[in-house]
Amino acid sequence: MDKLEAGAPREGRLGRERRSLVLSAAASTSPGDLPVDDHDRPVEPVTGYGRLDAARPSLLRRWRDPLIVVLALGVLWELALATSLLSQEYFPRVGELAGALADLLGSQTFWTSVLYTLAGWGLGLLISVPVGVFAGIAIGSHWLTYRAFRPVVEFFRPIPSIAYLPLAVVALGSGMRLTIFLVALATSWHILIQTIYGVRSVEAVTMDTATVFRFPYRYRLFTVILPSALPSIMTGVRLASTIAIVLTITAGLVVGSPGIGSLVIRAQLAGQTTGMYALIFVAGLLGWGLDILVRRVQHSVLVWHPSTRKGTP
Amino acid sequence: MRRRQRWLGTVAEIGTPAALVVVVAIWSTGTASFFFPPLPSILESVWTLWLAGPYRGDVEASALRGLAGFGVATVLGISLGIALATLPRIARAVHPVLEFLRAMPPPVLVPFALTLFGIANSGKIFIIVATAIWPILLNTTDGVRSVDPLVLDTSQVYRLNGWRRIWSVLLPAASPQILTGMRTATSITIIVTIVSELVGSFDGIGYQLLRAQRTYGMVEMWSGVIILGLAGYLISVIFMVIDHKMLSWFHGARGSR
Structure with a gap:
């Protein structure tokens, strides 16, 4: 919310109206009533x-x-x-596994690999989130652009992200550039789609009210459209985060880009079974930790939203 | 005004993709770029290479492994999910463990299957089951747990017990959410199938993609992307049909509220 407030104009005469507008807009996107195409909207995973x-x-x-x-x-x-x-x-025995984990924690290569994995995840998302949100607002804001680009988006959506991997390897080699490119490409798609849905689902009455108050577009974007679309965008970010970590690790497994994935496959090929289990365990912890982190961010960005507030007593 | 809008919309909807395809086709035919082979020859090899040509067996192998893994994951996930939903205390106790397993990035388990099974089919199917089951299981549990209490009470009054209760009350009531879980599981299935073929295999779509990459077969790779896109599209169509047929009551009930 802080960010939103920063982007929004300072409290003026319209302050109070604005706030109630935001709330009514938010209420309209409660999970209960989704946009028309809701049957193929990625539904939020159970938490x-x-x-x-x-x-x-x-x-x-x-x-x-x-x-x-x-x-x-x-x-x-x-x-x-x-x-x-x-x-x-x-x-491995439980004790052996613990020993292998301890060995990992003391090794330099392990920590650089963790860092690389996190970097692939983070830098990829750093590109895809702004790109997806920006393009999503551009496409979703007007009915004509929406209808023009919907078939294109629908065509690319079902292509599994993994399909691009061999192509990207030929073009970019197997370094960090590959990971970041893959993550950015695959995740911006989901963020784009979720942003379009979010922008499309702004309630007509809310938009009309904003028109009546003659909000200029920039004002409307930050006080009406973005807050209404935010829950949907955040769902996209969560999906994107999961895909990002999967792709980072896959790139490591398949072509040996730096990161946990390449360590796992190297351990497997070298027959270091115990080490491999320890690395798989760490990969699980990493996925879990990132999921919790993104969920926290989602929660704190949406504290004001009815769907989030409902659960808290 | 309205009619003009509708007309314009239809033109945009058909025109934009068509224009894009034409532009890409012309550009890729004209360019000498190695990386972007001509679109017509890519589209042609989708048919002559993958669907009716030498790679057909690979498509079938991948499809079979994917289907087998997904099928087992669905059956196991739904049954375990229902079992867990009826045992709330155990469900809560194992919840962190399940969350951990679910958050594990699926491809990282592929080397584990390689160690255990080598490159046999059973290993690939095992690993698909082991990764695709979690969204189905967790969604089933959640769906069953959030069945309307009124429905449960009614079924108790009618003394529906055991299988009949599961089959005609719990499962239908939880089906929207189970379907959501299954849909998530399909994308995991595709990823894990392909990764397991990329890492260690002698047939399958992933194997052919890897071979194409090593021999710089750009046409093969691009048409492989289209094949996978078609698979994804087919799956989403199937789910849309199921959704319309099976869950029309659900959308109806939600709409009338």
């Missing part, structure tokens, strides 16, 4: 057990059961290894 989490018990109580589960899984794992249900040739 939790909503209502159950609503009354927050203490930290210990919340984590007791999951901890027991993790411990039980560890014990089961060891048992399976001890009884040769799982072959020790392919699966």
Whole structure:
């Protein structure tokens, strides 16, 4: 919201009207009523057990059961290894895995790889978010541009991002440039689509009201259109973040671009099974951490939005 | 005015893509750029190479692996999802673990399957199941948990138990969300299928793409992109049809509210 406020004009005579406008615009994009094409709108992934989490018990109580589960899984794992249900040739003991993790934490290459992975993710998104939002506003703002570009967007949307990988390798080699290009290309698409939906779903009454108040376009963009489209855009950003990490790692796996992915495949090829498991575990943690981070950002950008406020008591 | 608008819209809708295709076709035929082969020959090789030519077997192999993995993931995901939904305490306890598995970037598990299964089909199918199952499972659980309590009470009054309760109450009520999960799972399926073929395989779309990349076969690569695009398009059409046929009651109910 801070950013929005910064972009919005200072409180003037219209201050109060403006705020209520924002709120009514926001109310119109609650998940319940989506734009016309909502059946192929990427629906936000499930994040939790909503209502159950609503009354927050203490930290210990919340984590007791999951901890027991993790411990039980560890014990089961060891048992399976001890009884040769799982072959020790392919699966490490829990202790070995912990040792391999510790080795990783002490190694320089590991940390640079983590950094590269994060850089591929971040720089890719840094390009795609502004590009997608800007293009989305441009296309979604007018019915004619919307109808002209809709078929084009619909054509490119189902192409799996992975399809571009071989082409991009030929053009860009296998360095960081490849990762960033792939991430930017694949994710800007999702942000573009979500922005278009968001901009299209601004309620007509709200827009008409803005017209009646003779808001100039720039004013309208920051006080009406963007706030209304923001929930949809943020859904796009979350999708994009997931895709970004997947692509960064895939580029590493397939052509050895710097990052966790290339470490995993190297460990696999070298037969360092335990090291490979440790790296896979780290990749999971990375994906998890980034998901939580983006969810936090989404929440804090949308605190004012009814769909976010509804859950909090 | 309105009629003129509609007319203009239709012209724009057909005109823009058509104009783009023509421009790209002319430009790519004229240019000597190695990277952008002529569009007509790309489109031609979609048919002569992939759909009716030497790579047809690869398309079939990929499709079969994808379908098998996705099918198993769907069945397992829905059953486990329902089971978890009926056991809220366990669901909460395993939730962090599931979230972790779901957040794991799917391709990173491909080397794991390579170690375990080598480059056999079973490994590829296993890894598709292991990555595509999470969105289905989590969405099913969530869908079942958010079934209208009134519906549950009614089904209890009618003493619908066991299978009948699952089959005729829980599953239909959760189906919109299950479909959402399945749709997410399809894109994971495509990615993992292709990556597993890129990393270690002797057939499949991914394998042919890799070979084309190594031999700088630009036409093969571009037509491969189109093949994958067609696959994605086909999937989204299938889901649209399912959505219209199966969930018309849902959209109706939502619209009338």
